[in-house]
Amino acid sequence: MEKSLSEYITEAKKIDDLKFNKKLKVAILSSFTVNGLDESLHVKCSELGIGYRSHIAGYNQYNQELIDPESDLYSFSPDVTFLILDIRKFFGEYFYKLHTISDSEKKSFVKEKVDEIKNLIMNFEKNLNSKLVITNFNIPYYSPNGIIETKMEFGLHEIIEKINEAIRKISKTHSSVYVYDFNLFVSKFGEKNIFDYRQFHMGDIQIALNFIPYFANDLMGFIKPISGKNRKCIVLDLDNTLWGGIVGEEGFDGIELGHTPNGKAFVEFQKELLSLWNQGIILAINSKNNVDDAMKVIEEHPNMILQKKHFANIQINWNDKAVNLKQIAEEINIGVDSMIFFDDDKVNCERIKFEFPEVLTIELTDEPSEFASILKDLNDFNVLQRTNEDRKRGEMYSEQRERKKFERTISNLDDFLKGLEINVKIKKSNEFLIPRISQLTMKTNQFNLTTRRYQEEDIENFTNNPNIAIGCAEVSDKFGDNGITGVYIIKKDERFWMIDTFLLSCRIMGRGVENAILSQILLDAKENGIEEIRAEFIPTQKNKPAENFLLEFGFKKQDNVWIYKLNNEIKLPNHLKVEIE
Amino acid sequence: MMEKEIHTIISKVFSIPESEINDESGPENIESWDSFNGLVLVDELENHFKIKFTISEITDVKTVSDIKRHLKNHNIS
Secondary structure, eight states: OOOOHHHHHHHHTTOOGGGOSEEEEEEEEESSBOTTHHHHHHHHHHHTTEEEEEEEOOTTOHHHHHHOTTSHHHHHOOSEEEEEOOHHHHHTTHHHHGGGSOHHHHHHHHHHHHHHHHHHHHHHHHHOOSEEEEEOOOOOSOOTTGGGGGGSTTOHHHHHHHHHHHHHHHHHHOTTEEEEOHHHHHHHHOHHHHOOHHHHHHHOBOSOGGGHHHHHHHHHHHHHHHTTOOOOEEEEOOBTTTBBSOHHHHOTTTSBOSSSHHHHHHHHHHHHHHHHHTTTOEEEEEEESOHHHHHHHHHHOTTOOSOGGGEEEEEEESSOHHHHHHHHHHHHTOOGGGEEEEESOHHHHHHHHHHOTTSEEEEOOSOGGGHHHHHHHOOOSOOSSOOHHHHTHHHHHHHHHHHHHHHHHOOOHHHHHHHTTEEEEEEEOOTTTHHHHHHHHHHOOSEESSOOOOOHHHHHHHHHOTTEEEEEEEEEETTEEEEEEEEEEEEEOSSEEEEEEEEEOGGGTTSSHHHHHHHHHHHHHHHTTOOEEEEOOOOOSSOGGGTTHHHHHTOEEETTEEEEETTSOOOOOSSEEEEEO | OHHHHHHHHHHHHHTOOGGGOOTTOSTTTOTTOOHHHHHHHHHHHHHHHTOOOOHHHHHHOOSHHHHHHHHHHTTOO
C-alpha cells in the first residue's frame, strides 16, 4: 500500500537533499497534468539516500523542450528524463474518429505518429548523453468498432498497438532509450480506476491523484539501477517463508509444501524466487532451525523447488539473525545494502531493521498466497542491461563454494593461488564489452580506486577517444569462468598516463589479478615512452579493500596523487597467466 | 466527530495547523489552497469517506462550510 499523495507532497517539503552524497537529476516532460509526481519521486529517492533535483517542463511543453537545443531541459542536463505522453493529445481529434478515415489514411497516420516520436528521440540523443524513459500508450478498453474491432484492418486498438510496437523497436536499437509500459500500469490497476473523467475535465489529470504514488513507484524501477540502488541478493527465512509450518515441531511430513492450497502458495513463491535466481539474483538462507531437520527438507522434500545449489550461502543455526546476515554478506562478499531480507517473524524483522537499516526488510504476512505478489511488486532487481555475467551468476557462486573448499585444504596462500591456475585475459573495450564495462563501474564498490560511475554512453565515448585507454579483464580458473570482472580507464597525456578508473569485482579479489592487470598497463605505458603513471584513491564508505593497493604496488604519494616512475622495475605476478587480446 | 476528521484532512493537505481552520477557511485565506491542492483535498475526502463528489459540488466549494454541506448530501455528518 502506498501513502496518499498529500503525504508525499507534505513530506517532500521537509527533505534536506544536501545530506545525501549520491545525487540524481530527473527531468519530467508530460503532455498532461502530473502534479505530485515530482514530490512522490523526491520522497522515494530520499528514502534510498539519493539527493534529488528535478526539472519539470511546463504543461504539454515537451515538444519545445526536446527540439530546442537551448531549452531548459538541456541546460539542466538530467541523468534521466521521463517523457510521459497521453493518447488523446497525441492523436488529437483522430482519437475519436479513426474509424471514419480510410485504411490508407490510417496507415499514413501511424507512420506520421511514429516519425514524430522518432524525431523527438533523435533530438534528445543529439543534445543529451543520458537516459530517456518514454511511456507507451494505454490501449483503452472501449472501441467505437465494438465487437468487430478485431475483424477490421487498423481498428483503434491495432493502431495503438502498432505505435507501441514501434516504440518498443526504438528501445531495442537505442541503448539510452527505455520504455515504461504505461499500458501495463493501467492494466495492473484498471482503466476505470486510473482514468477519472472528473479529474480529467477539471485539470487534465489523466492518472488519478491517488495513483500518482504508484506511478512514481514504477518509475523508481528505472531510477534505482541508474543510481546503483538495485538489490542483488535475497536472504530467506525457512519456516513459514519457504514452506508452511515449523519443521522442528511438525516434522518433515508435517510441513505444508505443495498439494494443499497454502502448500501450493509456497511452491509458487519458490518458483518466482528460482526465476529471479535464473536472472542472476543471489539467494541465501538465514534461519533459526535445527540444521539437520532443515537440510533434510531442502535436500529431500519432493516439492522443494529451490535446491541446495541455488543458495550461495546457508546459515541455519540458533544465532542472532543479524550476525548471520553479516556473515552471509562477508562470505558472499557483497554489501548489506544490496540485500533483501524475507522473514515472517516480526521480531526478526525488527532486529534486522534496527541493525541494518540499509537492508530492505520484508515482513511477510500470515497469508502465503500473497508472497509471490509481494516478491513481484518489488522493483529492486532491475538492471539497465543484462549481461552474460548476470545470467551465469548462480553457477559462479556454486563454483565459488568449491574454491572455498579447495582453499581450506591448502594452508599456504601462494600454493593456493598457483593451484587455482588463474588465467587473465585483458581486452580492449569494444561495442560488445561496453554494457558490461559500464555495469561494473556502476556497481563495483569495494575494490574501486575512484568509484566513478559511467553510463554506457560514457563508455562508448571513451572507447572512441584515442587519448583514452579503456579495457577490461576476463578471469577464469580451474573451477570455472568468472567472466569480465576488472576494468581500467586511463587518460593519456604526452608524458604521463592518469588512471581514471581501476576496479575489480569483489568475486575475484585477493588473487593477485589486480597486480596482473596494473603491471600490464605499466608495461604498455613504458613501451609507449611514458615516464610515469599517476593514480588517485578516492575513499568512500566501502572501498577500504583498495586503500593500500597503490602503496603496496610501489606507487609513491605526492600531494594527493600517487605516482609510479616507469624507470623502476615492473614486477609481474608469477602465479597466473596473462593474455592480451 | 465529522468536523474533526475534515479538519484533520484539510490540515494535512494544506500543511496548516488545525487550529487555524474554521468554516470560513477557503482558497481566499489559506495560501496553499490552490486549484491543484483543492483537487488533492477532494481526493483525500473521497478516499476517507468512501464517497464521490460531482464536478458541480467540487467546483462550487468556496469555503470549508461548503465542503460540510456537500458531505451532508452524501449522508456524511
